[in-house]
Amino acid sequence: MANLTLYDPFLKMDFSDKECFLCGTHLIVEEHITVFPENLMERYDLQNRELLLLDKSIKKFSNLHLPCCSVCKQKHLKPLDDEVDIALEQGYEGIKKLDENKLFLWLGRMYYGILFNELVAEKRMKQEPEHGIGYESKMMLKMHSFFQLLQGIRIPIRYADFTPYSLFVLEVDPTEDDLPFEYRDDINTQCFYLKAGNVAIVASLLDNNTIAQTYQRPYDMLKNKALHPVQVAEFMARVFYKAYLLNDIPEYFPREPKEEDEVLVLDTLIEDTMEDTFNDWEKLTYSQVLTEVWKKWDIEQYVVLKDFDNPLSFLFSKDNEVIEIKQFKLSNFI
Numbered sequence: 001m002a003n004l005t006l007y008d009p010f011l012k013m014d015f016s017d018k019e020c021f022l023c024g025t026h027l028i029v030e031e032h033i034t035v036f037p038e039n040l041m042e043r044y045d046l047q048n049r050e051l052l053l054l055d056k057s058i059k060k061f062s063n064l065h066l067p068c069c070s071v072c073k074q075k076h077l078k079p080l081d082d083e084v085d086i087a088l089e090q091g092y093e094g095i096k097k098l099d100e101n102k103l104f105l106w107l108g109r110m111y112y113g114i115l116f117n118e119l120v121a122e123k124r125m126k127q128e129p130e131h132g133i134g135y136e137s138k139m140m141l142k143m144h145s146f147f148q149l150l151q152g153i154r155i156p157i158r159y160a161d162f163t164p165y166s167l168f169v170l171e172v173d174p175t176e177d178d179l180p181f182e183y184r185d186d187i188n189t190q191c192f193y194l195k196a197g198n199v200a201i202v203a204s205l206l207d208n209n210t211i212a213q214t215y216q217r218p219y220d221m222l223k224n225k226a227l228h229p230v231q232v233a234e235f236m237a238r239v240f241y242k243a244y245l246l247n248d249i250p251e252y253f254p255r256e257p258k259e260e261d262e263v264l265v266l267d268t269l270i271e272d273t274m275e276d277t278f279n280d281w282e283k284l285t286y287s288q289v290l291t292e293v294w295k296k297w298d299i300e301q302y303v304v305l306k307d308f309d310n311p312l313s314f315l316f317s318k319d320n321e322v323i324e325i326k327q328f329k330l331s332n333f334i
């Protein structure tokens, strides 16, 4: 019988480097993987990039680790990293064809890796809790749910009749793109964004697909169109803000496996109506999120809100057509 037992570090809140992050195996000697996959770091020369943690400590990407046993590393993570790397080689076309769940697990490991390092750093400086993300129960509920999904890296998991996340894959026009790699995460809303070459992936990792369903139409319109980075940033802002408005915390219930089962099945509770799924969209708050992601283009909030009812958009015209931008000039829009 396949071992279909989920590991749950959130039961005892133990985030030490003595246990494999994925299966909980006790590690006698130090073993780890990097948070950002090795081949991704090589491809984009990321080893010396730095990450500022919430406790204000700085870590190089090459020193951002997750404790990991050799079985999980060789049997589960390496094949996943290799498969995504081959897809990345072909950029947008490759990633578009990749199995969505694999992409989710690949992103999920990076998201979780950053969070894990935050939790470890927080433990180090418990005396000053105001800097940390805190072990608030809501956050922990989310992490518990998310971690069940992440177990899909080592255990074959099937979602009964739902998709737990929303993933958007966009093509980036290289003409005015000066960053071969960038990423952004939001620990609280479980959002992750990663741009590598001509592909950008925007993910809401724990929303039971509600954002994908809400944005189906605009996303369909944007598929296979090479977007200017300023447009990609806008789409990211829409997803990140929408995730912030999400009310529900999805819960997952593993079915008791039978002797002969090779796959663990997860069930969830789905609301009949989307009505209360999201809090109201506030244009003012959204414009702040936009201003933040548009920082490098120096677009100020008052410009975004010049027409308060229709915040500035570089994605869609007033007639709801996709705007084509080769060279970006703010004065063309205001």
Ligand SMILES: [Zn+2]
Residues within 6 Å of the ligand: 020, 021, 022, 023, 024, 025, 068, 069, 070, 071, 072, 073
């Ligand atoms: Zn392991």
